[in-house]
Amino acid sequence: MGTAQLKDVIIKPDAPSSLLLDKHADYIAAYGSKKDDYEYTLSEYLRMSGIYWGLTVMDLMGQLHRMNRQEIVDFIKACQHECGGISASIGHDPHLLYTLSAVQILCLYDSLDAIDVDKVVEYVKGLQQEDGSFAGDKWGEIDTRFSFCAVATLALLGKMDTINVDRAVEFVLSCMNFDGGFGCRPGSESHAGQIYCCTGFLSLTGQLHQLNADLLGWWLCERQLPSGGLNGRPEKLPDVCYSWWVLASLKIIGRIHWIDKAKLQRFILACQDEETGGFADRPGDMVDPFHTLFGVAGLSLLGDEAIKPVNPVLCMPEDVLQRVGLQPDLLS
Amino acid sequence: MQSLCVQLISSFLHYNALRVNGEVCVLRRKNTSGVKHVKMHQHNKSNITLKKQALNRVWLYGSLQTKKDIRSGQTAGKAARWVLQHILRQFSAVAHKTQQQVEAEQPDAERTPFLGSHLDRLIHQEMKVCSDAACRYPSNYNAWSHRIWVLQHMAKGNIKVFRDELSSVHPWVSMHVSDHSGFHYRQFLLKELLNTELSQSLSSDSANGELSLGDAACGDRITTVFKLFYQETELCSDLIQSFPGHETLWSHRRHVYYLWHHWRQDQDICSVGKENELKPTGINEPGGSQGKSVDRHKHVSVPMEVDRVSLPDHDSKRLRRGILLPSLLTLQNEHTFVNSILNSCCNAEQNNYAVAYKKWLDTVISAQSLDI
Numbered sequence: 001m002g003t004a005q006l007k008d009v010i011i012k013p014d015a016p017s018s019l020l021l022d023k024h025a026d027y028i029a030a031y032g033s034k035k036d037d038y039e040y041t042l043s044e045y046l047r048m049s050g051i052y053w054g055l056t057v058m059d060l061m062g063q064l065h066r067m068n069r070q071e072i073v074d075f076i077k078a079c080q081h082e083c084g085g086i087s088a089s090i091g092h093d094p095h096l097l098y099t100l101s102a103v104q105i106l107c108l109y110d111s112l113d114a115i116d117v118d119k120v121v122e123y124v125k126g127l128q129q130e131d132g133s134f135a136g137d138k139w140g141e142i143d144t145r146f147s148f149c150a151v152a153t154l155a156l157l158g159k160m161d162t163i164n165v166d167r168a169v170e171f172v173l174s175c176m177n178f179d180g181g182f183g184c185r186p187g188s189e190s191h192a193g194q195i196y197c198c199t200g201f202l203s204l205t206g207q208l209h210q211l212n213a214d215l216l217g218w219w220l221c222e223r224q225l226p227s228g229g230l231n232g233r234p235e236k237l238p239d240v241c242y243s244w245w246v247l248a249s250l251k252i253i254g255r256i257h258w259i260d261k262a263k264l265q266r267f268i269l270a271c272q273d274e275e276t277g278g279f280a281d282r283p284g285d286m287v288d289p290f291h292t293l294f295g296v297a298g299l300s301l302l303g304d305e306a307i308k309p310v311n312p313v314l315c316m317p318e319d320v321l322q323r324v325g326l327q328p329d330l331l332s
Numbered sequence: 333m334q335s336l337c338v339q340l341i342s343s344f345l346h347y348n349a350l351r352v353n354g355e356v357c358v359l360r361r362k363n364t365s366g367v368k369h370v371k372m373h374q375h376n377k378s379n380i381t382l383k384k385q386a387l388n389r390v391w392l393y394g395s396l397q398t399k400k401d402i403r404s405g406q407t408a409g410k411a412a413r414w415v416l417q418h419i420l421r422q423f424s425a426v427a428h429k430t431q432q433q434v435e436a437e438q439p440d441a442e443r444t445p446f447l448g449s450h451l452d453r454l455i456h457q458e459m460k461v462c463s464d465a466a467c468r469y470p471s472n473y474n475a476w477s478h479r480i481w482v483l484q485h486m487a488k489g490n491i492k493v494f495r496d497e498l499s500s501v502h503p504w505v506s507m508h509v510s511d512h513s514g515f516h517y518r519q520f521l522l523k524e525l526l527n528t529e530l531s532q533s534l535s536s537d538s539a540n541g542e543l544s545l546g547d548a549a550c551g552d553r554i555t556t557v558f559k560l561f562y563q564e565t566e567l568c569s570d571l572i573q574s575f576p577g578h579e580t581l582w583s584h585r586r587h588v589y590y591l592w593h594h595w596r597q598d599q600d601i602c603s604v605g606k607e608n609e610l611k612p613t614g615i616n617e618p619g620g621s622q623g624k625s626v627d628r629h630k631h632v633s634v635p636m637e638v639d640r641v642s643l644p645d646h647d648s649k650r651l652r653r654g655i656l657l658p659s660l661l662t663l664q665n666e667h668t669f670v671n672s673i674l675n676s677c678c679n680a681e682q683n684n685y686a687v688a689y690k691k692w693l694d695t696v697i698s699a700q701s702l703d704i
Contacts, residue, residue, distance in 0.1 A: 006577065006681055007510070140417070141410045178590050187484060187523075188477045189516040215696065222688070234579040235510040236471060 007235050008225040009282050015270035019299065020277065021306060024292055025063040027277030028054045031289055039288075047089040048079065048098035050289055052105050057293040059108055059317050060300060060308045073114045076102045083126075084119030085137070095137045096127060096149040103153050104316060107324055112157070121159045124150050132167030133185075143184045144175050148197035151204045152314060155326055160204070169207050172198050180215030192223060192232035196245040199252045200313045203328040208253070213331055217255035220246050228263030229282065239281045240271045244294035247301050248312040254331035261302050268295050268302075405465055409478040412458070420485060423451060451486060455493060458482040463504070466514065476513035480520050489528050494521050502567070509575045515584040518564070522588070525560060526595050529553045554599070561592045561661055569669065577681035582689050592661050593697055663701070666693055 031054060032040055043050060051072060058064045079087045079102065085094025086102040099120060106112045127135045127150065134146040147168055154160045174186045175198065181190025182198035195216070202208050223230045223246045229238025230246045243264060250256040270283040271291065278287030279295030297315055300307040309318040313328040321327065458479070465475035487493040498521045505514045532553065565588060572581045670693075673686045 139410065139414055141413070178587065184473075184477060185481065187480055187520055189473065189513055191473060233471065233473075234512045234583050236512075 006226070007231075007237050009227050009229065009238060011227055011266065011270045011283055015283050016272040016274050017266070017269055019269060019304065019306060020272055020274065021061050021296075023274070023277030024272075024279070024296065025058065025061050025066070025277075027287065028058055028289060028292065029063070029066045044089050045092065046098075048076070048086065048101040048105075049088065051075075052101040053289045053293040055105055055108055056316060057289070057296050059320070060293075060296055060310060062308065064108065069109055069111075072105065073109060073111050076105060077114050080115050080119070084116065084121070084123030086115070086120070093137065094123065096124065096134065096146050096153070097136065099123065100149040100153045103156050104314070107156055107316065108320055110323065117157055117159075121154065121157060121162050124153055125162050128163050128168065132164060132169070132171035134168070144172055144182055144194050144201070145184065145197045147172050148201045148204075151201055155204045155328070156314070156324060158325075165205055169202070169205050169210075172201050173207075173210055176211075179219050180212045180217075181219050189233070190219065192220070192230075192242050192245040192249070195220070196249050199249045200328075203252050203313045203330065206329055208329050208331050211253060211331075213253040213255065217250060217253055217258055220250050221255070221258040224259055224264065228260065228265075228267035230259075230264065230267075237282065238267065240268055240279055240291045240298065241281065241294040243268055243298040244301075244315070247298050248315070251301055251312040252330055256301070265299065265302050265304075268298050271295055405469070405472070406474050409474050412461075413478070413481060416454070416458070416482070416485070419454065455482060455486050458486075459497065459500070466504075466508075466511070470508070471511050471513045473513055476517050479517060483520075483524070491525065491528055494525050494528070497521055498525075506567075506571065509571055509578045510580055512580045512583065515580055516587075519584070519587040519591070522560060522564060522591055526557060526591065529557055557595065561588065561595075564588050565592075565661060572673065572682075576677055576679040577685070579681075579685055582685040585689060586692055589661070589666060589693075589697065593700070597700075663693060663697060 032050075034040065055064060055067055055072070058067055075090070076086065078090050079092075079094075079098070081087060081094045083094060085096070086099040087094045088098040092098075102115070103112070103120065106114060124134075127137070127146070129135060129142065133142045133144075134150045135142055136146045136149075150163065151160060151165075151168065154163065172182070175182045175184070175188065175194075177183060177190045179190050182194045183189050183191055184194050188194070199208070199211065199216075202210060222234075223232065223242065225231060225238050227238055229240070230242040231238050232242045232245065247256065247259065247264070250259060267283075268279070271279045271281070271285075272295070273280060273287045276287055278289070279291045280287045281291050293315070296307055297310045300310040301312060310316070311318050311321050311328070312330070314321065314326075459482070462475045462479035462482075466472050469475070483493065483497070498518065501514060501517060501521075505511065505518060508514055565585075568581060568585045568588060572578075572585070575581065667690065670686050670690045674683060677683060677686070
């Protein structure tokens with residue numbers, strides 16, 4: 001007979017318990033300044049998303065002015081391909097993921113005119129399949145993440161009517177599982193990241209009423225572990241990024257009060273690194289910009305007033321979306 | 333003739349390169365962040381052997397990656413699905429041509445069994461690769477979802493493959509009781525078997541009209557389904573008792589019970605619908621899923637005889653054919669099981685999961701079992 005050791009972390013008593021915003025701003029501002037850094041080089045394949053994470057968290061902390069706007073806008077221009085799609089970095093192939101990140105960055109900077117928007121729309125539209133799903137790029141991988149990327153991109157550009165929205169909705173709903181959650185494709189296991197993408201998708205397409213909010217909310221709040229952190233699926237360790245995917249989903253479906261907010265906040269704060277700044281996936285691990293954004297964004301959703309309000313659907317500052325004129329639906 | 337040829341050329345600092353018909357396509361191998369992309373160009377539309385070689389190279393590449401290199405596994409999976417789709421298109425083109433030859437009574441139309449065995453070998457190979465990947469990285473979402481993809485695209489309606497897979501992963505999940513993806517795979521297999529059984533019983537009923545020859549076959553199928561659920565529930569109960577405090581096992585139990593519950597509802601609908609032309613009311617099916625599948629997510633207002641002692645006419649007919657309805661798998665028995673766990677166990681997590689399961693039964697299942 002084996003007794004399980006619950007998969008969770010123990011938060012040490014000396015773990016950080018207050019928000020170190022200045023340290024995080026310094027960490028992000030300095031990130032990428034050493035371009036021959038090993039980790040920085042290895043992550044070139046996702047550079048566009050990396051920039052989106054860094055800029056968004058800086059904006060949420062009111063520190064966007066410390067980043068090099070012109071260099072970034074020029075970089076994005078150089079990453080738009082003839083087909084209209086945008087790549088992660090110069091010389092890489094275009095993909096929906098990086099097309100969305102690029103559009104999000106240009107919205108932050110109010111510089112959508114830097115790229116050919118019509119071509120972006122054409123690229124996104126061209127990736128929709130007959131069954132309503134979206135491929136990530138020309139190689140045809142289907143995933144509900146790409147459905148989210150497609151509608152988020154088009155929503156920010158005000159061009160959602162160019163795709164077959166009904167079909168797109170049909171496909172996403174076909175990925176709904178008995179537990180109220182969503183997987184990457186029909187029949188796939190429910191996963192908090194995919195759930196975030198699908199609830200975000202349904203919000204942007206005005207179809208949140210198709211969800212079983214109670215059932216899904218229940219699955220989501222079962223992600224909370226004794227440490228207060230959230231995982232993405234049963235028997236996985238907690239991770240600060242799931243504190244975003246799960247929390248944002250709960251916010252969208254109007255059930256954020258189902259989570260123990262104080263315990264989650266304690267977990268997120270414990271993921272900070274007091275020396276280097278930034279957040280790690282869990283206490284004591286190495287920090288990175290990805291987890292830094294989702295830690296700060298999670299705290300914003302929990303109501304921390306030192307951070308700007310963040311939109312749970314698009315993970316962008318609310319004031320940016322107000323300027324763009326986009327207010328995605330939320331359930332109450 | 334140009335051919336699709338994938339060769340692992342060399343491994344040097346940070347790079348593996350695949351030569352595709354003379355064009356070097358770069359895979360950037362990274363220890364933590366994985367692969368950039370795989371490029372393949374199809375030049376020869378008919379050479380299945382070479383495509384299989386390509387698959388082997390893709391998986392060899394994927395298997396070289398370290399345990400934590402999830403992205404490489406993802407990319408290998410993407411590339412494999414791309415190649416497999418090409419192979420499938422070829423198979424179906426050849427099978428179609430074969431069918432035409434058969435209809436034209438041409439003597440060399442013997443390639444379908446050959447193709448069938450090719451397909452079986454491919455499926456078997458993909459299952460092995462997924463199994464290896466699952467061992468390398470716990471609860472490997474990508475490996476298991478690739479495994480599901482392969483069966484969805486290459487083994488549709490193939491009961492034997494689903495049954496074999498159910499047997500083959502049985503020992504694996506028993507040794508990996510935290511692996512939620514592994515158990516989800518069993519749920520997928522069960523659901524596919526049910527949908528196949530259900531669609532076969534529907535078509536034989538509609539073909540036969542009155543209850544006649546179709547009856548015995550229908551009875552066999554019902555017995556088969558009962559056995560499936562009984563065995564799965566037994567497996568689940570054994571593991572829950574042997575390994576207290578695993579959320580995965582309780583989550584599996586919810587899935588299995590849900591499938592059983594809705595399969596029973598569908599059986600009642602089919603029989604009642606046939607005899608009385610009663611259509612289920614109040615169905616609000618998201619995602620356009622058809623009423624006869626077990627993919628229900630909303631409340632269904634149909635007569636449910638789950639826990640009653642006296643059985644309606646259609647169940648009596650089945651009893652007359654000598655098929656026993658199991659006394660297990662009732663709501664009452666599930667509550668009994670939960671109470672036995674709560675009474676016997678002192679593991680705090682096990683207690684929590686048992687209580688949560690009880691709450692789930694009361695909230696989700698009971699709410700979907702409305703009597704009219």
